Amino acid sequence: MKFAVVTFPGSNCDQDCYHVVNEVLEEPTDMLWHDNTADLSEYDCVILPGGFSYGDYLRTGAIARFSPMMESVIEYAKNGGLVIGICNGFQILLEAGLLPGAMKINNSLKFVCKHIDLEVVNAETPFTNQCSEGELLNVPVAHGEGNYHIDEAGLQELINNDQIVVKYNNENPNGSMANIAGICNKEKNIFGLMPHPERCSESILGNGSDDGYKIFASILEYVTKRGENNGR
């Protein structure tokens, strides 16, 4: 399979994502610069990495959402392409309207940076099929605006359509509604999450967890299966 990682001005987790999918997963990966458009149809998955796109001016992700590459990402996603947005990537997906809801500043008003336990709520997405429902993943968070908000009707819709993919288990680091840490769209091909699975995908990093690997392994599994079913 083939991955693409989009770099925005201020992205700082792009190389980490590249490392995980290219070196750990050993899948071919291209780095794409935000200021171009591209035909993304040759890719099996596009990653919007974490960081501070445009310095988070105005609102996190608000200006990155208008980068030319996002036009390509929106078209790709609407055609069913797999997109995963991590941290700032999640914020960009919300601002782009590819996922519902919005981010507020953390309730604590502090930037939180720590390992937390994530509970897998839906293990039947392209991004979590290597996990089991209720499984806990120990993954780091690092953000100042991860306080996910949506109106009551929107929340009910997320619940009804099994769009809540991961939620915070014991402690909620930002005050997000319903302890939401990551959601997908109705069609399940777009996934946004605040925690950083790319930072805990190898035990060699010595931070006590390689649980993040399961997210990337799930994508690989999904794409491989899809390829087999298509007779590729």
Added chain:
Amino acid sequence: MDYKVEIEILLKESILDPQGQAVEDGLEKLDYNNVSDVQVGKYIELELEDLASKEEASKQVEEMCQRLLTNPVIEDYTFEIEELEG
């Protein structure tokens, strides 16, 4: 005509504002015990050039607020437009 625009952006009333809450707590520590409903928002000033009328300016500001300046999911906005001399 040229116009000066002042835009105020606040979180929607139903949404808990963590910054506003912190400021309210700070004021209470200074013994201002009669303060409530503090909201911290954004204020944006800008100038618009070469528009035919205030209505046209208003239409453009409305559009800019919807597309970029605010996130309509969580924020409300109001604005004032003033015609610039000369």
